[in-house]
Amino acid sequence: MPLLLGWDLFHSPPRAGCGIAAKGQHLAFLNHFPAALLLGFLAPILGAAFLYPTVISFDQSQMLIALWQGWPIWTTALTLTLFSIRKPATLQGSGEKKQATIQDTGQTLHAFAFACAITSHWILCMSSLVSFTGTENSSSLPSLLLPHLPWSHEKPSSIGEGVLWFLQWDYSIAAAATLIWSVTLWLRATSHASVRGSGGTLVLQSAGWSLVSGPCGAAVVLMWRRHRLLSRYCRET
Incomplete structure (x- = not known):
């Protein structure tokens, strides 16, 4: 990251172009990102969390978690797919x-x-x-x-x-x-x-x-x- x-920071211009068409197409593309993020990022991890063990087995939940690791790829692919299906409305009208x-x-x-x-x-x-109970094992x-600092002597x-x-x-x-x-x-x-x-x-x-x-x-x-x-x-x- x-x-x-x-x-x-080093390669982007200080501001986006002021052309309405350019900004409209850019935002119309990103407009599909929330739906793509829900499907490509949240759905697999929520499925692994809430479907186990009543619907899926432990091995199947681990497969979902492994599938979730590629969420940047799935999210990008879904965004491109949704953008190609639904043309940007910002390029139409006055x-x-x-x-x-x-x-x-x-x-x-x-x-x-x-x-x-x-x-x-x-x-x-x-x-x-x-989880705060005042005990030594409580999570603050x-x-x-x-x-934890990497040079500390404490080990997990x-x-x-x-x-x-x-x-x-x-x-x-x-x-x-x-x-x-x-x-x-x-x-x-x-x-x-x-x-x-x-x-x-x-x-x-x-x-x-x-x-x-x-x-x-x-x-x-x-x-x-x-x-x-x-x-x-x-x-x-």
Whole structure:
């Protein structure tokens, strides 16, 4: 994830083209992403979690989990398939109708992304509160979110705990990279649109949104603000 986002920062222009057709086709393509993500990412893992053991066996649930590992491929393939079946509506109609459709599509995409981010964040927060019993083995929020330092002498007591530590580092690195990526794109957009802002305010807002919705949720908020800023700038120029 950090390599992918770093590549995007160094090779993407500071803003998307202002042409309505270009932005409309791009968003019309991404408009199918929520459905593709539900089918290619959530369906296999939810099936493995809720269908076992009443409907499927343990081996079948493991096969679903193995199938789930290729979710980027399935999601991309489903997005391309849905896009080829349903032609982009943003390329039809008058200019005002196109612009309204673009705004609605962007709002839907960012709302879906924010819902996914804040749901997972609060599930994690609530699980730490529910499991809190004051005992030594209780799961606190810092122990669920913060990964163990690699140079510490503590070793995992089981394979499951080791997997948890790995997933904590995986999430922490990906979430931090995503937040840095979104902050960088937001700063580029404000500089291009000649919008002045305070760095301290941006830090406080990012920290606040990270507490409420997690780092990924804060990144979604910044990207949605960037989209609105550039859309308004393109209309005025």
